[in-house]
Amino acid sequence: MARFSTRVGRRVVLGIPSAWLILLFLIPFIIVLKISFSEIQLSMPPYAPLLQWVDGKLLTVKLNFGNYAFLFTDALYISSYLYSLKVAAVSTLFCLLLGYPMAYAIARSNPTSRNVLLMLIVLPFWTSFLLRVYAWIGLLKNNGVINNVLLSIGLIHQPLTMLQTDFAVYIGIVYSYLPFMILPLYANLEKHDLTLIEAAADLGATPFTAFRRITLPQSLPGIIAGSLLVFIPAVGEYVIPSLLGRTDQLMIGRVLSDEFFENRDWPIASSVAIFMLLLLVVPIMLFQHSERRTLEAGK
């Protein structure tokens, strides 16, 4: 259809969203990049201008790599990056271990149950993310629900410290991102041809072998999409570690926010952001590649 539309028509349809995104998505990144090279200044905005007129004629660019050097030398930043990557990776793994069997069970159930189950999975997603994370505070704190229950039935004698631990963050991330893991996995598993499994059984394979050699490889695109959909945003998570996480070791999202709001050091915050982006560039491109391939396959 589009081959026959007019030049003007095409330009409009293409131009409007492109212009919006270039202005509000692409250019902001360039600005962040630019500011990451400047110095903090007591002014509003609190950074030195990048381009300066020298003697009214020559335009110089004052690139300050100091921010980046600071990132690498100060232990706070390095440990935060590493910690964030670790937390995100572990959470993604747990999310996969729980989400895959769930997606599998839904995909293999009969059509009526399937719709009900999907609805049940998606319903929490429509209720506020913030409030659900908040709910975990009530469950995990020292006089919270879990501790009260365990104490009252005598399993423990002292309340367990669950809040403000790595454990709490894992739970928080798995809890919030579970639908993002389940849905791509389900979309993939649902398309599998079950007669292949029957053929495998006919040829003597045990159910587990059939799963390992037929289902699992075919579901790889779903695993990749789901894992990236969890891992990448989890690295920069802010709300969950703020409400549930440790106070002695911060994730990088929190570090960025503190630099920005507490220290009012916009250049450092910008360099933190840029470096985070660099770390995530490969996973992000992997994700876009996998999205494109899924779309192609769907044709």
Place this chain on the structure above:
Amino acid sequence: MKSHGLFSRTLLVVGLVFLYVPILSMVVFSFNNSRLVTVWDRAHSPTWKWYVELMSNGQILDAAWLSIKIAVIAASGAVILGTLAGVALARFGAFRGRALLAGMTTAPLVMPEVITGLSLLLLFVAMEQIIGWPQGRGAVTITLAHITFCMAYVTVVVQSRLVGFDESLEEAAMDLGARPAKVFFRITLPLIVPALVSGWLLAFTLSWDDVVISQFVAGPGSSTLPMVIFSKVRLGVSPDVNALATIMVLIVASGIVVSSIWMRYQNKRRERDIQLAASANL
């Protein structure tokens, strides 16, 4: 196959319990008289106390109203822009800059919110410096930011719907004399309405729920509901938040239940029609 099925089905139940226990606990404790929330005050509970307090909490009500307004505008803007982008990506074949557009529409899906928030704030500051608008941060900047990150989700939904769309319908319409624009508005659009509706709802939820980006680009006097809640709960649990959560869960749950009942009814009618037609001779 059977034992395998049992393992995954067990985990499904475990997972569902895992998903719903926190929600249920919030609902239950919203009726607890104790300010400690999780310590059940047997003597004075259950009570409507916190709901009443909530209704008279001006700060929360104002914030909720602001959030709704922003979410409606942001969702609508996101649907318009996302549909345009989805159409371009699904129907325009290869064009110069396609990779860029595709990248710009999938990146926000995974971009950490702190990065998006920071970059947008810096943009608004720079714009204010250069052209004098937007003047200060507030509802406008929040809305613009929300449209930007929500449209990515709408694009994905619309694009995948269009890719699976039967192109022979569009060709038939052109064959009958309709120009491409007319084909889009009279044939394609009516048939992808469900995708647009779910895109709108998705964008609305994301905007309504957003904390981080709003914090970056908001200004004094423009606090959204999530911002208010966040600052409250950073200090610990608070029973009126439980009440708020319960109300929201109720609204969402009834919305979903109503829509699935309606959809089942529609499907039943369709099935019946198809059966009737198939049994007709010739």
Place this chain on the structure above:
Amino acid sequence: MSARPRVDAPATAAVSSERSAAAGFVRIEHVTKKFADFAAVDDVSLDIRQGEIFCLLGGSGSGKTTLLRMLAGFEIPTSGRIYIDGQDMSTIPPYERRINMMFQSYALFPHMTVEKNVAFGLEQERLGRQEIRRRVGEILEIVKMSPFLARKPHQLSGGQRQRVALARALVKRPKLLLLDEPLAALDRKLREHTQFELINIQEQLGVTFIVVTHDQEEAMTLSSRMGVMNHGQIVQVGTPSDIYEFPATRFVADFIGSVNMFEGKLIEDEPDYVRIRSEELGGVVYVNHGISSPPEATVWVAVRPEKINLSRQPPKVAAGVHQPDESASENVVRGIVKDIAYMGDMSIYLVRAESGKTIRVTIPNVARHNEDRITWDESVYVSWLPESPIVLTR
């Protein structure tokens, strides 16, 4: 059952472009369509006359659908031109052509009623409401779908949907109607019935039809003329009987109906007869007309199964046949019946000749009771008349 001949077409076995004195209503001139390096349509030239039903017959990948889509305007030729009623279609988009198409999947708009579906094309012409309603009613009457005005496509059966699709395409009174595998989705009985209906409607309205199909029965029944396509090229154009009885190549002979093919060498080449020795057949074939071919060339002899006779006794020599001696050892071989398929109206015999080659023979079941019918493992004589074999040089 074939369509009544519409145009006096001289029987011909010519392969490519056919230029009659009056230029064709549809002229396809050296049209090629390439997708990357692959030529889906390869230098096709074709003339189609006004008022005829022309079928493009070919297997999947033969290029017939691509050619049809180029006529409709959905694909643009890589090279070559298409003229419809004298007008060059190169720059004309599908929505401006006076051509309509009936899609294989019918492509009925699911969110519109039958009436709105059919009216859609007229609305694009900006006709008045009354006029539209009148014409919609008219065409639905012709396709016998009037009672279903208010139904939606999913409330119709396959055959009903097909008629609505036809009505929608015809209501605009196009110069040319393109049909993409129109009967493919219908079951057997419905297909037969619809074939006749299509022919009647076409006669009634006088529209030129171009039909694309992979089903030779469909092509033979519907068309006044047909073109056989293979690998993007037109291999032969002619009336159904031309193509069936006088195929131009081995591909056409094999593609249409069944055929027995024997490779052989010319041993006598005269203007009014030829003799061919075939090792494959294990005998000599005598054909009572001349052929044009270089001497000493390899040729193929094709004989249709229904032209072959089976007998327990050697066949008598036909009078007037020019032969070197009276032993009647030409156009006949011996064999054993290996397989019989009883089809009700006829039986298919597979006979293994002495040379090892399997020959397919169809015999109509003329009598209800035939105790003396030839049966398995019988030794038989397989023979045919001198005018039956088709000699092919490629």
